Amino acid sequence: MKHNILVGQSGGPTAVINGSLYGVVKRGLETPQIDNIYGMVNGIEGFLNGNMMDMRTLEENGTLPLLKTTPGAYLGSCRYKLPEDLSDPVYPQLFAKFAEYEIQSVFYIGGNDSMDTVSKLSRYAAKNESSIRFIGIPKTIDNDLVMTDHTPGFGSAAKYVASTVREIAVDASVYDNKPSVTIVEIMGRHAGWLTAASALARKFEGDNPVLIYLPETAFDKDRFLSQVQDALKKTTNLVVCISEGIHDAEGTFICEYASEVGTDTFGHKMLTGSGKYLENLVKDTLGIKVRSVELNVSQRCSSSCLSGTDLEEAVCAGSYGVDCAMDGKTGVMITFERQAGDSYEMVPGTADVNQICNEEKVVPSDWITADGSDVTESFLNYVRPLIQGQVEVPQKDGLPHFIYRK
Amino acid sequence: MKHNILVGQSGGPTAVINGSLYGVVKRGLETPQIDNIYGMVNGIEGFLNGNMMDMRTLEENGTLPLLKTTPGAYLGSCRYKLPEDLSDPVYPQLFAKFAEYEIQSVFYIGGNDSMDTVSKLSRYAAKNESSIRFIGIPKTIDNDLVMTDHTPGFGSAAKYVASTVREIAVDASVYDNKPSVTIVEIMGRHAGWLTAASALARKFEGDNPVLIYLPETAFDKDRFLSQVQDALKKTTNLVVCISEGIHDAEGTFICEYASEVGTDTFGHKMLTGSGKYLENLVKDTLGIKVRSVELNVSQRCSSSCLSGTDLEEAVCAGSYGVDCAMDGKTGVMITFERQAGDSYEMVPGTADVNQICNEEKVVPSDWITADGSDVTESFLNYVRPLIQGQVEVPQKDGLPHFIYRK
Numbered sequence: 001m002k003h004n005i006l007v008g009q010s011g012g013p014t015a016v017i018n019g020s021l022y023g024v025v026k027r028g029l030e031t032p033q034i035d036n037i038y039g040m041v042n043g044i045e046g047f048l049n050g051n052m053m054d055m056r057t058l059e060e061n062g063t064l065p066l067l068k069t070t071p072g073a074y075l076g077s078c079r080y081k082l083p084e085d086l087s088d089p090v091y092p093q094l095f096a097k098f099a100e101y102e103i104q105s106v107f108y109i110g111g112n113d114s115m116d117t118v119s120k121l122s123r124y125a126a127k128n129e130s131s132i133r134f135i136g137i138p139k140t141i142d143n144d145l146v147m148t149d150h151t152p153g154f155g156s157a158a159k160y161v162a163s164t165v166r167e168i169a170v171d172a173s174v175y176d177n178k179p180s181v182t183i184v185e186i187m188g189r190h191a192g193w194l195t196a197a198s199a200l201a202r203k204f205e206g207d208n209p210v211l212i213y214l215p216e217t218a219f220d221k222d223r224f225l226s227q228v229q230d231a232l233k234k235t236t237n238l239v240v241c242i243s244e245g246i247h248d249a250e251g252t253f254i255c256e257y258a259s260e261v262g263t264d265t266f267g268h269k270m271l272t273g274s275g276k277y278l279e280n281l282v283k284d285t286l287g288i289k290v291r292s293v294e295l296n297v298s299q300r301c302s303s304s305c306l307s308g309t310d311l312e313e314a315v316c317a318g319s320y321g322v323d324c325a326m327d328g329k330t331g332v333m334i335t336f337e338r339q340a341g342d343s344y345e346m347v348p349g350t351a352d353v354n355q356i357c358n359e360e361k362v363v364p365s366d367w368i369t370a371d372g373s374d375v376t377e378s379f380l381n382y383v384r385p386l387i388q389g390q391v392e393v394p395q396k397d398g399l400p401h402f403i404y405r406k
Numbered sequence: 407m408k409h410n411i412l413v414g415q416s417g418g419p420t421a422v423i424n425g426s427l428y429g430v431v432k433r434g435l436e437t438p439q440i441d442n443i444y445g446m447v448n449g450i451e452g453f454l455n456g457n458m459m460d461m462r463t464l465e466e467n468g469t470l471p472l473l474k475t476t477p478g479a480y481l482g483s484c485r486y487k488l489p490e491d492l493s494d495p496v497y498p499q500l501f502a503k504f505a506e507y508e509i510q511s512v513f514y515i516g517g518n519d520s521m522d523t524v525s526k527l528s529r530y531a532a533k534n535e536s537s538i539r540f541i542g543i544p545k546t547i548d549n550d551l552v553m554t555d556h557t558p559g560f561g562s563a564a565k566y567v568a569s570t571v572r573e574i575a576v577d578a579s580v581y582d583n584k585p586s587v588t589i590v591e592i593m594g595r596h597a598g599w600l601t602a603a604s605a606l607a608r609k610f611e612g613d614n615p616v617l618i619y620l621p622e623t624a625f626d627k628d629r630f631l632s633q634v635q636d637a638l639k640k641t642t643n644l645v646v647c648i649s650e651g652i653h654d655a656e657g658t659f660i661c662e663y664a665s666e667v668g669t670d671t672f673g674h675k676m677l678t679g680s681g682k683y684l685e686n687l688v689k690d691t692l693g694i695k696v697r698s699v700e701l702n703v704s705q706r707c708s709s710s711c712l713s714g715t716d717l718e719e720a721v722c723a724g725s726y727g728v729d730c731a732m733d734g735k736t737g738v739m740i741t742f743e744r745q746a747g748d749s750y751e752m753v754p755g756t757a758d759v760n761q762i763c764n765e766e767k768v769v770p771s772d773w774i775t776a777d778g779s780d781v782t783e784s785f786l787n788y789v790r791p792l793i794q795g796q797v798e799v800p801q802k803d804g805l806p807h808f809i810y811r812k
Contacts, residue, residue, distance in 0.1 A: 304710035
């Protein structure tokens, strides 16, 4: 019997999610027991509709190495949730398709929801005595998966955030004889890891970003205004970093304050973000020069600030996943365990995917200062190694050279 | 008598404005007739207040080469406009300061307003038989200065825009089985050069960004909606690029449509941009998945997409400016003239600053398609050479290594 493998991507993309795909394909090609390597196009939803591709073509046409530095999800993604009820007819449909293509191992690259898919498929397999192995390969810029030191995708996003906030601080300081406030809105609805990484932009104590607000701490707009006023006494051109998901003590998102503004001149309802709301608040209340910058999707799709460490680990998560499947493991997610010692060293491992898929890891409260406007040195020691190392992205016609499925 | 020189920066920063500062300082150090090299801190306004520094210190402490790849304005900037009336007492004040420091040549790096400063100072000098030379070194991401093929600063901003729009298109295509619209707002209040450069992001005809709107053409929201609907028939995940300064036939900015939304729940007036307005318009009118991305200040301060060509020309503008001053030129701005032929070649020259300072160069109408939603191949041939060449930015602790005045 053949040992064919199947790999898919799911959820939002990251700068290195294709690095993990590369890792699976490359190790698949190197493993003699493995025959065909199939990719699901648009995740498990696309696979259900028969949407697949042969990954060996990338090796044959010489474009496989470009996959590593191509952002986005090469195979396309989906946000399809498998039914909770394992007796739903979709499961035998899926397993019939696995049998049709003689698939022995399935690798699913994604975050929380994707691990839920791995959990359900592996439980269905156990229940029905199927020998197919299901391995979760973690990715998320949010770094919110439990049972792993961190998640591939976070390091590059953190490097992008820190570099960009550094440059924004430089830009803000140009008129350094006139006070100003710049509010930077960073991704993270429930977990503030990425916003916390903006602290890496500082080059000395007290440097910008002076104030950092995470969703782990309740946001109070009056305290915020008084902290801004205090900070302006020491810093002429103040940079403030906020998570998109900051909310008040009642759990109301700050961006919801703004979403109630009503309609514009043409009767369209206006929606805006937390940063824009706070920009208007500072302008109206303090009467100071203020602007807001939403870092937006470049946080998860920019190839310009790839972390060498992150990319290496993303590839490793894919190749180690293949090794685990060949060892007979199933129902697990690949994890990283930080080794004790002075130098940074990560060892890959596995954890039961059922313990991961419905949990969310937030920034520990002792890594946030008591006044809720900064992170501690312990957090910086945790995050600093994750952004190290530069990656040279191949160029073509003056732009980064990516590969595309079609 | 000594020949001391003075250099300053003014207006908004670019990614390579410090490249021109480097060019002035480096050529100043290489020129035996030149004695001291002074920098104005915060432009002519700072100089009036006695705010200066000795630029030789950068050579002495070994940080001068880092200046080339440090974004922002190292010397700080100002938005100070000299009085129209040349009999204003500020002029003799300034010239007394020039005499005090034995300054023979002044270099002012900036855009339109800075050239206005060079014009006034050189006219005052001519009127009062002063031998001090005033040279304008052009910079702007907007590319709106006349009498030069293009302006240093534009190439790197164009490269940033094209790279980022390419990555946003990749990100948008991840759920390629579901239709979506992404609206990207790009800097440019009156001139659409930078927005037009987003066309470089295309990898085949008809690729994203499918629709591009510049302020050179009147924007009509009904035509926009119908062009979006047409484009969605061919492109599932549509990317639309707009200039921040798009306006209707009456001259009303599209962002002003949105600024009339009224107040939020706390009574603060909400302001937002053209992209956010159009996002809400598409959502309400077409009921399709839509998001907007404002590229914001990274367009002018990101060091991650420096164009090698642009940086080289920015340095050249500075060093050639010194050569011109030593040749006795004054009241001129450094220009670039494109040479005929197959390969890209620029020759530096000079133009009368009085013919530049109150003019604005916009994208020619024959470089915009008749339906106002795209640019032509002629524009692409013009812009493509300007984004070529990669620049390696020195790194420190995982982040770009910049230098700071303090």
